[in-house]
Amino acid sequence: PETDFWVSQLADLSVIGALNSGSRVVDYHDGDCGSNNSQNCFNQGFTVPPPPQQGGRWPCGQLTAKGIAMMRLKGQLIREKYCNFISDIDNVTQVHVQSTNIRRTIRSAQSLLAGLFPEHFVNVDADNQLSSSGELLPAIREVLVCHQAHGLAFPDGLDRQLFAQICDYDAWLWHQLYGKMEFCRASFSAGVQRIYTYLSGIPEGTTTHKLSLFSAHDNSLVAFANALQLQVPRVIPPYGAMLIFEVFRHRVTGEFYLKTLFEDDEVTFARDLTLRHVLIFHRHGDRTPVLTSIGSKVQQTHEETDFWASKVATPEQIELLQQTAKTIGADPSQPPTIRPSKESQFPYGLLTQKGVEHMTAKGRKFRERYGDFMGGNVKTEDVHVLSSSVPRTIESVQSLLRGFFYEGQNTQIKVPQFYVHTYTHNVLAPNHPLQVFNEIELIVHDDVVSLRSKIERGAMEKLSLHLRECLGVPEDQPLSWTAVRDALTCREAHDWPFPEGVDQKIFEQVTVYDTWLWQRLYHRKGFCHGAFKDGVKEIYAYLKSVVNNQKEVAKLSFFSAHDNSIVALLGALQIDVGAQLPEYGTAVTFEVHEDVATHEFYIKPLYEGEVVSFVGHHNDPFCPFSHFESLALEFLTVKA
Structure with a gap:
C-alpha cells in the first residue's frame, strides 16, 4: 500500500513531457542556439549522455509532482528577483545548467527552467561531480521527512517533537562529518573543483554565461558549504534549498566581488575570529x-x-x-x-x-x-x-x-x-548537605516514577535488594547509590577488590543509574539554583x-x-x-x-x-x- 501511495505522488507523464519539450539532457552541445537562429537547436548535434540513474529503487528517490511544482515556483521567484538582469539575456547559451546524473536532480533543474525560461539545455555531468560520494544512509530522518511532506502518519511512538530532535541531531552529525576536511575533500573535491573552475572563469573571460544552475543533493550543499566554510545554518537543506552566488564587477576598478546567499539570506565565508x-x-x-x-x-x-x-x-x-x-x-x-x-x-x-x-x-x-x-x-x-x-x-x-x-x-x-x-x-x-547524596532517589522520586518504565524500576529494585544484602544496608535506611558508585570507582581504579557479591556488571549498572539520578537532581532549576548559583x-x-x-x-x-x-x-x-x-x-x-x-x-x-x-x-x-x-x-x- 505504501508503494502505491508513493507512485500516486509522482507527476503525470504529460508533466514530464512538458519539461522535456522545453529542455533536453545533453552531455555537450556547441550549436548556435541564439534566438535569431531559425533552426531548432534540438535538431543540432550533441553527444548523448549515459542514462540517468534512478537514485533509489523505483518509486523511491523520484521527484514528486509536489517537488516539480515547488521547483517551478522557485524558478518564478528567481525570475522576479533578477528580472532586470534576466531580461538582458537574449541567447540561451548565456545560461549554463549542470546536474548530477540522478533523475530527480535533472527533473529539479528542468522544473526551475520551466519557471525561468521557455526552453533551455541541461548539461549533465556523467561523472556525477556535484553529488557527494559519501555513503550517507537516510534511515529514520529521511523516512519521517517524506511522511511529513505528504501527510502520512508517523510510526507509533514518534511525534513531531521527537521528529524535530531527530532532524537536529542528524543535521549535527552531517555537519560534523563534512566539517572534517579530510572526509569532505575525499567525498566532494570534484564538485568544489567544478564550481570553482566555473566561477573563476568569469574574471578570466572563459565563462561567458550570465546565469548558471547546478542541480544536486542535500549532502552536496552540506559538503559544499563546509568546504568553503560558509556560515550557513547547521541544518540539512530542505527540498529545493539554494546557494546563490552573485558575481559583481566594480565599474571603476574592474575588480570582481562575490555575494553569497542561502535561501535568500546573505551568508559570509569563515569569520576572522581571534x-x-x-x-x-x-x-x-x-x-x-x-x-x-x-x-x-x-x-x-x-x-x-x-x-x-x-x-x-x-x-x-x-x-x-x-x-x-x-x-x-x-x-x-x-x-x-x-x-x-x-x-x-x-x-x-x-x-x-x-x-x-x-x-x-x-x-x-x-x-x-x-x-x-x-x-x-x-x-x-x-x-x-x-x-x-x-x-x-x-x-x-x-x-x-x-x-x-x-x-x-x-x-x-x-x-x-x-x-x-x-x-x-x-x-x-x-x-548542599552531604546527606543529599544518600537521598537522591527520594528527592527525584517523582521523576523515577514518571520517566522510568516499570521494567526499569523493577530492575533497580531487584539490584537494590541485592546490594543491601551484600553491603549490609538495613531496609529502613536509604541506599546511597552515590556512595556505592564512589567506593567501587576508587576500588576499580586501584585494583582493590569489590565487596563479595558485587562484580563489574553490577558496578556498571550502579554507575548508569546514579548518573541518571544526578542529572535529574542538578537539572532541576530550583535545586540547582539554590546549590550552585x-x-x-x-x-x-x-x-x-x-x-x-x-x-x-x-x-x-x-x-x-x-x-x-x-x-x-x-x-x-x-x-x-x-x-x-x-x-x-x-x-x-x-x-x-x-x-x-x-x-x-x-x-x-x-x-x-x-x-x-x-x-x-x-x-x-x-x-x-x-x-x-x-x-x-x-x-x-x-x-x-
Missing part, C-alpha cells in the same frame, strides 16, 4: 574514597586504610606542585582557605600519586592545544586560577599548571610562580570581564572543582553532553573568540576537547556571547 581567552573548568584528579561508609558489611579496616595511605600523593610530588603555584586567599595579601585539612581526613578524599600524574599529563595536553596562544613570555597575571578550598582540587590545578608550563617533571621553562586563589565561601562546590555567577562574571576589558585580564584561567560542580554548571547553562558523569580530570572549556571585523564576541564550549552546544544554538560551534549571557542570566534570576 582567540582572546581560554577558561578551563575541571574536576580534580584521581582521589582516595570520600564516602567510606556504605554498609555494615563494608567497614574500613586497618589494612584498607594503610592501602589508601600508600596511594596518596608523595611529599616529593607535593613539593614540586607548591613550587609551581602558591595557594592564597582572594588576593595575595590574604591567607588561603583550605578545609577540610588534609590531616583531618587522611588518607581519605585526597589526591593520589596517580591523580598527580594524570593531571600533569592533562596539562601537557592543554599546552599542545593552547601553548602557541600563550606564547613564550608568560607573566603571573596572564593566568588566573581559582580552586575549591579542598586540598585535592588545589593540588589538581597545581598539577595542570605544572604540565602546561614545564617541559618535563624537573625542567622548568622561564615562567613565574602562579597563584591559586581560594575564597572563604567556596563558590565552586555546590552548596554562586558558582555560575563567578563563571559568568569572569567571562563578562573578559569581553568588557579583554586587554587587562588573563589569557588563560583555571577553575578547579568537583564532579557535581560540572554537572550543575552544565545543567545551569543547558549544555547537553549526554548521559555521563565527569570522570577524574574532566574539563569543560570555554574559548572566547573575537570577530576582528565586527568586534563581536563568541563562546566556543568544549567538553573533554569535543565541541558541544548551548540549548537553542546547535547550528554553529561559535555561540554569540549574548546567547550565553541570556542563559546565564535566565538561571541566575530563577526564583527559589
Whole structure:
C-alpha cells in the first residue's frame, strides 16, 4: 500500500513531457542556439549522455509532482528577483545548467527552467561531480521527512517533537562529518573543483554565461558549504534549498566581488575570529574514597586504610606542585582557605600519586592545544586560577599548571610562580548537605516514577535488594547509590577488590543509574539554583570581564572543582553532553573568540576537547556571547 501511495505522488507523464519539450539532457552541445537562429537547436548535434540513474529503487528517490511544482515556483521567484538582469539575456547559451546524473536532480533543474525560461539545455555531468560520494544512509530522518511532506502518519511512538530532535541531531552529525576536511575533500573535491573552475572563469573571460544552475543533493550543499566554510545554518537543506552566488564587477576598478546567499539570506565565508581567552573548568584528579561508609558489611579496616595511605600523593610530588603555584586567599595579601585539612581526613578524599600524574599529563595536553596562544613570555597575571578550598582540587590545578608550563617533571621553562586563589565561601562546590547524596532517589522520586518504565524500576529494585544484602544496608535506611558508585570507582581504579557479591556488571549498572539520578537532581532549576548559583555567577562574571576589558585580564584561567560542580554548571547553562558523569580530570572549556571585523564576541564550549552546544544554538560551534549571557542570566534570576 505504501508503494502505491508513493507512485500516486509522482507527476503525470504529460508533466514530464512538458519539461522535456522545453529542455533536453545533453552531455555537450556547441550549436548556435541564439534566438535569431531559425533552426531548432534540438535538431543540432550533441553527444548523448549515459542514462540517468534512478537514485533509489523505483518509486523511491523520484521527484514528486509536489517537488516539480515547488521547483517551478522557485524558478518564478528567481525570475522576479533578477528580472532586470534576466531580461538582458537574449541567447540561451548565456545560461549554463549542470546536474548530477540522478533523475530527480535533472527533473529539479528542468522544473526551475520551466519557471525561468521557455526552453533551455541541461548539461549533465556523467561523472556525477556535484553529488557527494559519501555513503550517507537516510534511515529514520529521511523516512519521517517524506511522511511529513505528504501527510502520512508517523510510526507509533514518534511525534513531531521527537521528529524535530531527530532532524537536529542528524543535521549535527552531517555537519560534523563534512566539517572534517579530510572526509569532505575525499567525498566532494570534484564538485568544489567544478564550481570553482566555473566561477573563476568569469574574471578570466572563459565563462561567458550570465546565469548558471547546478542541480544536486542535500549532502552536496552540506559538503559544499563546509568546504568553503560558509556560515550557513547547521541544518540539512530542505527540498529545493539554494546557494546563490552573485558575481559583481566594480565599474571603476574592474575588480570582481562575490555575494553569497542561502535561501535568500546573505551568508559570509569563515569569520576572522581571534582567540582572546581560554577558561578551563575541571574536576580534580584521581582521589582516595570520600564516602567510606556504605554498609555494615563494608567497614574500613586497618589494612584498607594503610592501602589508601600508600596511594596518596608523595611529599616529593607535593613539593614540586607548591613550587609551581602558591595557594592564597582572594588576593595575595590574604591567607588561603583550605578545609577540610588534609590531616583531618587522611588518607581519605585526597589526591593520589596517580591523580598527580594524570593531571600533569592533562596539562601537557592543554599546552599542545593552547601553548602557541600563550606564547613564550608568560607573566603571573596572564593566568588566573581559582580552586575549591579542598586540598585535592588545589593540588589538581597545581598539577595542570605544572604540565602546561614545564617541559618535563624537573625542567622548568622561564615562567613565574602562579597563584591559586581560594575564597572563604567556596563558590565552586555546590552548596548542599552531604546527606543529599544518600537521598537522591527520594528527592527525584517523582521523576523515577514518571520517566522510568516499570521494567526499569523493577530492575533497580531487584539490584537494590541485592546490594543491601551484600553491603549490609538495613531496609529502613536509604541506599546511597552515590556512595556505592564512589567506593567501587576508587576500588576499580586501584585494583582493590569489590565487596563479595558485587562484580563489574553490577558496578556498571550502579554507575548508569546514579548518573541518571544526578542529572535529574542538578537539572532541576530550583535545586540547582539554590546549590550552585554562586558558582555560575563567578563563571559568568569572569567571562563578562573578559569581553568588557579583554586587554587587562588573563589569557588563560583555571577553575578547579568537583564532579557535581560540572554537572550543575552544565545543567545551569543547558549544555547537553549526554548521559555521563565527569570522570577524574574532566574539563569543560570555554574559548572566547573575537570577530576582528565586527568586534563581536563568541563562546566556543568544549567538553573533554569535543565541541558541544548551548540549548537553542546547535547550528554553529561559535555561540554569540549574548546567547550565553541570556542563559546565564535566565538561571541566575530563577526564583527559589
